[in-house]
Amino acid sequence: MEEDDKPAANGCGKMQRGGQNGAALLALMEKTGYSMVQQNGQRKFGGPPPGWKGPPPPRGCEVFVGKIPRDMYEDELVPVFERAGKIYELRLMMEFSGENRGYAFVMYTTKEEAQLAIKILNNYEIRPGKFIGVCVSLDNCRLFIGAIPKDKKKEEILNEMKKVTEGVVDVIVYPNATDKTKNRGFAFVEYESHRAAAMARRRLIPGTFQPWGHTIQVDWADPEKVVDEETMQRVKVLYVRNLMISTTEDKIKAEFNKFKPGVVERVKKLRDYAFVHFFHREDAVAAMSVMNGKCIDGASIEVTLAKPVNKENSWKQHFNGQINPSSENLLGFPNQEDGAQKSLGKPASLSAHLNGQHSPGSPEVERSTYSFFPGIKLTPISMYSLKLNHFSSAVMHLDYFCHKNSWAPPEYCLYSTTSQDGKILLVYQVLISSIADDSQSYFMPEKLCTTVEDAKELAAQFTLLHLGKH
Numbered sequence: 001m002e003e004d005d006k007p008a009a010n011g012c013g014k015m016q017r018g019g020q021n022g023a024a025l026l027a028l029m030e031k032t033g034y035s036m037v038q039q040n041g042q043r044k045f046g047g048p049p050p051g052w053k054g055p056p057p058p059r060g061c062e063v064f065v066g067k068i069p070r071d072m073y074e075d076e077l078v079p080v081f082e083r084a085g086k087i088y089e090l091r092l093m094m095e096f097s098g099e100n101r102g103y104a105f106v107m108y109t110t111k112e113e114a115q116l117a118i119k120i121l122n123n124y125e126i127r128p129g130k131f132i133g134v135c136v137s138l139d140n141c142r143l144f145i146g147a148i149p150k151d152k153k154k155e156e157i158l159n160e161m162k163k164v165t166e167g168v169v170d171v172i173v174y175p176n177a178t179d180k181t182k183n184r185g186f187a188f189v190e191y192e193s194h195r196a197a198a199m200a201r202r203r204l205i206p207g208t209f210q211p212w213g214h215t216i217q218v219d220w221a222d223p224e225k226v227v228d229e230e231t232m233q234r235v236k237v238l239y240v241r242n243l244m245i246s247t248t249e250d251k252i253k254a255e256f257n258k259f260k261p262g263v264v265e266r267v268k269k270l271r272d273y274a275f276v277h278f279f280h281r282e283d284a285v286a287a288m289s290v291m292n293g294k295c296i297d298g299a300s301i302e303v304t305l306a307k308p309v310n311k312e313n314s315w316k317q318h319f320n321g322q323i324n325p326s327s328e329n330l331l332g333f334p335n336q337e338d339g340a341q342k343s344l345g346k347p348a349s350l351s352a353h354l355n356g357q358h359s360p361g362s363p364e365v366e367r368s369t370y371s372f373f374p375g376i377k378l379t380p381i382s383m384y385s386l387k388l389n390h391f392s393s394a395v396m397h398l399d400y401f402c403h404k405n406s407w408a409p410p411e412y413c414l415y416s417t418t419s420q421d422g423k424i425l426l427v428y429q430v431l432i433s434s435i436a437d438d439s440q441s442y443f444m445p446e447k448l449c450t451t452v453e454d455a456k457e458l459a460a461q462f463t464l465l466h467l468g469k470h
Helices: 022-032 074-081 111-121 154-164 194-203 249-257 281-291 394-404 452-467
Strands: 007-010 036-039 042-046 062-066 087-094 100-108 125-127 133-136 142-146 168-175 183-191 217-220 237-241 264-270 273-278 302-305 411-418 424-431
Touching: 022 074, 042 074, 062 111, 074 087, 074 111, 100 111, 111 133, 142 194, 154 168, 154 183, 183 194, 194 217, 237 281, 249 264, 249 273, 249 281, 273 281, 281 302, 394 452, 411 452, 424 452
Parallel strands: none
Antiparallel strands: 007 036, 036 042, 042 087, 062 100, 062 133, 087 100, 142 183, 142 217, 168 183, 237 273, 237 302, 264 273, 411 424
């Protein structure tokens, strides 16, 4: 979504620029009855369509389209996207030269039509050898606010945000992992629209606003994963948060087995949250309704269905070497002492290319050494407070990736065989036990190595590729 959409002029007068087929666009408008307006950095077709009554479609009806040929326009795009349903609005991002910028947003009238567009048009060959990508649009309405005093309650934070920003809907605050009377030093502020959130983000830029005398950190929250209903109907894993650090996996399993003995397959706990795996989905759903809000070891827990890893749409943040503009910066702040992060602590899909390269725009790893002089001050840090460009090893990258997605650390199991010439060959199998969809949690490369170090590195590379494959 664009933060500023200032009407400029009707696009008809500019349709000849950059070799565009103005006659074809005019014919499209006459045929469909839709209007077409040139706006700041984009051209809007429809919004609303002819005869539309009532409010715009709800969130979830818009798809993001990437890898569009730069000389392709609405006269070719509209017929393709009409195959999935009625278009409410198509916004094609434009260059000043008159070419498109390679991506667009298409809003349908229903969520079902948007999901159908993703299903039938993702990787669609729109021209010979040219394949477009279609995924859900990240219409982000949530901000991450960091460096909040830990003694502030939800009501205090909510009131403070309402004082200086408009359109605040809710504030999400999580208790400290070790002291439930305090917050974790960060919160998520939900706004009524993407535009309201964007305006609030500008208003809250550090240095311009200091609530409670503190300089806060402000950025977009990582958008919540959108998982289609069909996939969610198969989930049989519960995500449990706000546990006490001291609560054990055995205790969690016993508590969730109370309402129906023997239904829990296994529990994986990490710090103050856990994944509870059930043998049957119906038992998971029943346990969720019974256990949400219950107290375990004095802590009131939150229980939801775990969202499966989305292995298909990881490309959506990276098209033509660019970042999806609706998601802005998806890299989180360095962790605070309580592990502050910009997502809601639920598993998220891989947000970087993992084909042996760094994500677009990230610098190459600088592998230099520097002299250590007496008196230099050293500060203890966690490796998880670093960014991806600090890691050159796939093993470390996989560990970092699992941590950032709130998963258990990867587990490596070493196997060996003997080659025809008598050499010992090694291969690691990697277990990612926190993957919620159970489609594949074990990963093993098809090549063997002669050293343990190479085998482990290869296994980590293989796992990362499969978790983030296009």
